[in-house]
Amino acid sequence: MIIDCHGHYTTEPKALQAFRQQQIAAVQGTAQPPSRDALAITDEEIRASVEGAQLRLQRERGTDLTLFSPRASGMGHHIGDAAISLAWSRVCNDLIHRVCTLFPRNFVGVCQLPQSPGADPAGSIGELTRCVQELGFVGCNLNPDPSGGHWNAPPLTDRAWYPLYEKLVELDVPAMVHVSASCNPNFHTTGAHYINADTTAFMQLLASDLFRDFPTLRLIIPHGGGAVPYHWGRYRGLAMALKRPPLTELIANNVFFDTCVYHQPGIDLLARVIPVDNILFASEMLGAVPGIDPETGHPFDDTRRYVESLPLSDADKRKIFELNARKVYPRLNGILSKLGM
Amino acid sequence: MIIDCHGHYTTEPKALQAFRQQQIAAVQGTAQPPSRDALAITDEEIRASVEGAQLRLQRERGTDLTLFSPRASGMGHHIGDAAISLAWSRVCNDLIHRVCTLFPRNFVGVCQLPQSPGADPAGSIGELTRCVQELGFVGCNLNPDPSGGHWNAPPLTDRAWYPLYEKLVELDVPAMVHVSASCNPNFHTTGAHYINADTTAFMQLLASDLFRDFPTLRLIIPHGGGAVPYHWGRYRGLAMALKRPPLTELIANNVFFDTCVYHQPGIDLLARVIPVDNILFASEMLGAVPGIDPETGHPFDDTRRYVESLPLSDADKRKIFELNARKVYPRLNGILSKLGM
Numbered sequence: 001m002i003i004d005c006h007g008h009y010t011t012e013p014k015a016l017q018a019f020r021q022q023q024i025a026a027v028q029g030t031a032q033p034p035s036r037d038a039l040a041i042t043d044e045e046i047r048a049s050v051e052g053a054q055l056r057l058q059r060e061r062g063t064d065l066t067l068f069s070p071r072a073s074g075m076g077h078h079i080g081d082a083a084i085s086l087a088w089s090r091v092c093n094d095l096i097h098r099v100c101t102l103f104p105r106n107f108v109g110v111c112q113l114p115q116s117p118g119a120d121p122a123g124s125i126g127e128l129t130r131c132v133q134e135l136g137f138v139g140c141n142l143n144p145d146p147s148g149g150h151w152n153a154p155p156l157t158d159r160a161w162y163p164l165y166e167k168l169v170e171l172d173v174p175a176m177v178h179v180s181a182s183c184n185p186n187f188h189t190t191g192a193h194y195i196n197a198d199t200t201a202f203m204q205l206l207a208s209d210l211f212r213d214f215p216t217l218r219l220i221i222p223h224g225g226g227a228v229p230y231h232w233g234r235y236r237g238l239a240m241a242l243k244r245p246p247l248t249e250l251i252a253n254n255v256f257f258d259t260c261v262y263h264q265p266g267i268d269l270l271a272r273v274i275p276v277d278n279i280l281f282a283s284e285m286l287g288a289v290p291g292i293d294p295e296t297g298h299p300f301d302d303t304r305r306y307v308e309s310l311p312l313s314d315a316d317k318r319k320i321f322e323l324n325a326r327k328v329y330p331r332l333n334g335i336l337s338k339l340g341m
Numbered sequence: 342m343i344i345d346c347h348g349h350y351t352t353e354p355k356a357l358q359a360f361r362q363q364q365i366a367a368v369q370g371t372a373q374p375p376s377r378d379a380l381a382i383t384d385e386e387i388r389a390s391v392e393g394a395q396l397r398l399q400r401e402r403g404t405d406l407t408l409f410s411p412r413a414s415g416m417g418h419h420i421g422d423a424a425i426s427l428a429w430s431r432v433c434n435d436l437i438h439r440v441c442t443l444f445p446r447n448f449v450g451v452c453q454l455p456q457s458p459g460a461d462p463a464g465s466i467g468e469l470t471r472c473v474q475e476l477g478f479v480g481c482n483l484n485p486d487p488s489g490g491h492w493n494a495p496p497l498t499d500r501a502w503y504p505l506y507e508k509l510v511e512l513d514v515p516a517m518v519h520v521s522a523s524c525n526p527n528f529h530t531t532g533a534h535y536i537n538a539d540t541t542a543f544m545q546l547l548a549s550d551l552f553r554d555f556p557t558l559r560l561i562i563p564h565g566g567g568a569v570p571y572h573w574g575r576y577r578g579l580a581m582a583l584k585r586p587p588l589t590e591l592i593a594n595n596v597f598f599d600t601c602v603y604h605q606p607g608i609d610l611l612a613r614v615i616p617v618d619n620i621l622f623a624s625e626m627l628g629a630v631p632g633i634d635p636e637t638g639h640p641f642d643d644t645r646r647y648v649e650s651l652p653l654s655d656a657d658k659r660k661i662f663e664l665n666a667r668k669v670y671p672r673l674n675g676i677l678s679k680l681g682m
Contacts, residue, residue, distance in 0.1 A: 144527075149492070151527045186485075186492045191544035191579050195568045196537040203532035223575075227536045227568030233604025234564075237630030237641040238532050263574025269610045289578030300578040 001341065002304065003325040003332070004058075006176065006222055006258050006282030007066035007107075009096060011053045012074075013045045016095060020074070023088060027080040036091060046098055055106060057285055061304050065341070067329065068096055069110035069141050073189050075180035077115045078148035082123055086114035089127055097135040105339055108332060109137035110176070115146040117153070122163040132171045138331040140168075142175035142219075144201050149184030149193055156201055157208035165214050174218035174256075174328050177201040190288035198226025202255070206239055206247070211254045218254055218328050220280060224261035224270050232273040251278055256328055258282035259303045259320070262289050264296075267306035276316045280324050281307060342682060343645065344666040344673070345399075347517065347563055347599050347623030348407035348448075350437060352394045353415075354386040357436060361415070364429060368421040377432060387439055396447060398626055402645050406682070408670065409437055410451035410482050414530055416521035418456045419489035423464055427455035430468055438476040446680055449673060450478035451517070456487040458494070463504035473512045479672040481509070483516035483560075485542050490525030490534055497542055498549035506555050515559035515597075515669050518542040531629035539567025543596070547580055547588070552595045559595055559669050561621060565602035565611050573614040592619055597669055599623035600644045600661070603630050605637075608647035617657045621665050622648060 019039050025031035054066060070092035077085055093111045100107045111131035113124035131137040142164075145151050154160045156177070168175055182193035198221045211217060221228070228235060232247070239247050258280050261267050270279065282303065289300040298305055307320055326332050360380045366372035395407060411433035418426055434452045441448045452472035454465035472478040483505075486492050495501045497518070509516055523534035539562045552558060562569070569576060573588070580588050599621045602608050611620065623644065630641040639646055648661055667673050 151490070151492075151525055153527075155527050184492055186494075186496050186541055186545070188544040188548060188579075191547065191576065192537075192541045195540050195572060196533075199536050199540075199568060200527055200533045203529040204527070206532065207529060224571065227540060227571060230565065230568060230571035230607050230610060231536060231602060233602065233607060233634065233641050234536075234630050235532065236634065236636075237603055237632050238529075240632045241630065261572060261574065262578055263614070265610050265613045266571050266574060269571060269606050272606045273604070289575050289582065291578050291581045293574065293577065295577075300574050 001065065002063040002281060002321045004063050004066045004283050005220065005280045005325050005329070006260055006284050007054060007068050008071045008284070008287060009068060009099065010071045010286050011049045012071065012095065013041045013049050015039060015041050015045075016091070019091060020088065023084060024079055027084060036087070039091065041095065043098070043102060046102055050099060050103065053286055055103065058106060061302055063283070063304060065105070066107055067110045067139065067325070068099060068107040070096060070112045072141065072178050073181040075112050075141070075143060076148070077143050077146035077180055078117055078183055080116070082114060082116035082119040085116045086127060089114040093127065093131050093135065093137070100136070105341065108335060109135055110139045110141060111137045113140055113142060115143050117147045119146070121161050124164055125167045128164070128167060129171065132173055132331070136335060137173070138329040138335070139173045140175050141178040143179050144177055144197055145179050148180060149182035149187045155204045157204050157210045162213070165217050169214055169216050172330055174220055176220040176222055178222055194223055194288070195226045198223050199228060202226065202228045202235070205255060206235060206244060206250065207242060211250070215253070218256065220256045220258060220328065222258045222260055222282070222284070224259060224266060225257035225274070229257065229270045229273050248275055256280050256324065259307055260284040260287070260301070261306070262300040262303070263293070264306050264309060267303065267310065271310045271312060276312065276319055277324060279320045280328060281321045342406065343404040343622060343662045345404050345407045345624050345626075346561065346621045346666050346670070347601055347625050348395060348409050349412045349625070349628060350409060350440065351412050351627050352390045353412065353436065354382045354390050356380060356382050356386075357432070360432060361429065364425060365420055368425060377428070380432065382436065384439070384443060387443055391440060391444065394627055396444065399447060402643050404624070404645060406446070407448050408451045408480065408666070409440060409448040411437060411453045413482065413519050414522040416453050416482070416484060417489070418484050418487035418521055419458055419524055421457070423455060423457040423460040426457045427468060430455040434468065434472050434476065434478070441477070446682065449676060450476055451480045451482060452478045454481055454483060456484050458488045460487070462502050465505055466508045469505070469508060470512065473514055473672070477676060478514070479670040479676070480514045481516050482519040484520050485518055485538055486520050489521060490523035490528045496545045498545050498551045503554070506558050510555055510557050513671055515561055517561040517563055519563055535564055535629070536567045539564050540569060543567065543569045543576070546596060547576060547585060547591065548583055552591070556594070559597065561597045561599060561669065563599045563601055563623070563625070565600060565607060566598035566615070570598065570611045570614050589616055597621050597665065600648055601625040601628070601642070602647070603641040603644070604634070605647050605650060608644070608651065612651045612653060617653065617660050618665060620661045621669060622662045
């Protein structure tokens with residue numbers, strides 16, 4: 001089976017966006033806060049929102065299961081305060097749960113955390129726990145820059161994050177390191193901020209002893225690891241200069257790259273330098289790059305094609321497509337087993 | 342001949358660092374500003390500083406000429422104000438000039454600009470002009486984030502930068518887009534900030550009409566273009582989504598990537614996706630990654646080896662090694678011609 005570990009609900013019913021618009025207006029003082037009870041989305045609307053989109057693409061591309069989280073650029077942790085972020089996160093995560101309940105064989109939930117600039121990361125523990133223990137989610141998205149492009153939070157290796165990591169370890173769920181929209185005009189959201197955050201996070205991990213403190217903590221660096229595989233020689237050299245362990249040892253059980261790289265040469269490089277055990281299949285569909293590549297005639301984000309073309313054994317491809325995801329998201333096994341998958 | 346378009350004077354005589362330390366102490370109010378006249382560095386010290394370093398490596402690696410600029414992480418535009426930055430830039434550029442005067446067949450100058458957070462980029466025009474017209478420099482390093490990791494300057498495509506671009510065009514010199522040290526704990530200087538800045542700048546250029554306004558402006562994105570070639574499919578797709586021209590058309594005469602990528606798979610990818618006319622040979626030696634790669638037994642930054650191994654014709658390799666640099670830095674031709682090179 002093929003597990004896509006990185007999909008966002010980018011086709012949400014319009015009522016969700018209206019809720020958010022009203023919430024933002026309330027933050028700006030131009031509207032009343034929206035009522036969660038007034039947010040009426042029917043099962044039919046949810047079905048319609050994914051039927052012609054994610055479900056159709058799963059069928060067309062031959063992928064089976066998507067680890068599904070709220071729209072990343074929509075997390076907007078920089079908007080409002082921690083209470084606003086919590087209210088918005090609960091609404092988004094509940095909606096993901098409804099999608100997963102309607103289509104349990106197609107989607108498993110990954111949650112948004114109610115982070116907020118300056119707020120203690122421990123404040124996200126409650127919503128994380130709720131999503132994992134009550135809603136059956138298997139992971140979360142962790143924003144290394146809740147400011148949206150000002151980068152004024154402590155690095156991911158700072159002890160301020162440790163209570164959240166303790167809970168991730170206790171729940172045995174991984175975090176995908178994923179920023180949200182940029183409100184800094186220097187950084188295009190999907191063309192710079194996302195990729196920079198991936199690169200930044202990896203270098204923070206390289207330079208720290210985080211995994212000595214949390215030997216079972218697992219972090220996924222999305223978008224193929226940002227710039228890291230392309231500059232693998234630079235990072236190997238920096239690790240040596242900083243007297244760090246070899247990179248393959250450093251990432252072994254703790255850091256994983258997804259395959260959201262939208263051309264064959266990029267995926268070829270990824271598989272050439274990163275150990276196959278540290279690569280997770282993903283497409284991010286429907287995500288940042290929705291078009292058809294005129295050079296191939298296929299969608300940019302149909303990443304299965306690129307992975308299938310790799311000069312790897314079937315056993316190695318199966319690791320990338322399925323087994324690594326089961327290892328990194330171990331709660332998946334119980335869920336899939338109950339479904340006979 | 343082989344022209345290395347990206348080398349920094351990272352082996353400066355200690356007196357230069359002492360000058361800078363005193364300057365920083367003066368900014369902090371704990372010392373008198375240093376006297377430029379008291380900065381005594383002999384020709385012998387300059388010779389000694391490069392003889393066992395850059396000159397030895399040029400000989401060992403078979404490269405000929407380095408486009409030589411002050412230490413990038415040392416520019417420190419975020420320290421002090423515009424007057425401090427100008428004083429420091431003049432000292433650094435004058436020292437580069439002395440190196441180039443002592444070894445005219447080995448080094449040609451590229452200048453540091455006296456940028457400063459919040460200062461008008463036009464304030465750098467005077468020093469740029471001095472370096473090009475009086476000192477014979479052929480290009481400059483342009484810092485897209487003078488704040489050192491806070492990214493609060495306007496994007497490179499903002500009109501605030503236009504007076505500086507007008508001067509670059511008039512002088513017919515290119516700019517390498519290169520940040521300095523990071524003072525943001527999130528960003529490791531050489532492992533994140535440099536690479537992020539490259540990626541960020543490229544995406545700014547992709548999304549703008551800068552080269553419609555400046556059809557002869559030439560910008561070099563160092564470190565192999567940051568994350569860009571690895572994510573070339575993403576950028577091609579984003580260009581389509583943003584209704585921009587195809588990337589090869591967009592970069593054709595205006596954007597160039599250097600070869601500071603420290604492993605064979607990275608250089609292979611670079612040459613596979615970026616047109617050969619847009620690649621400039623560079624090593625950044627002695628730079629961020631000084632060690633020996635245990636996988637090859639050769640220095641990480643001996644990038645000539647990687648380029649030589651590419652499946653390209655000799656004519657294409659000559660473009661990368663020499664001809665593209667002569668095209669991007671046209672003032673080189675007059676200088677080299679006088680030397681019979």
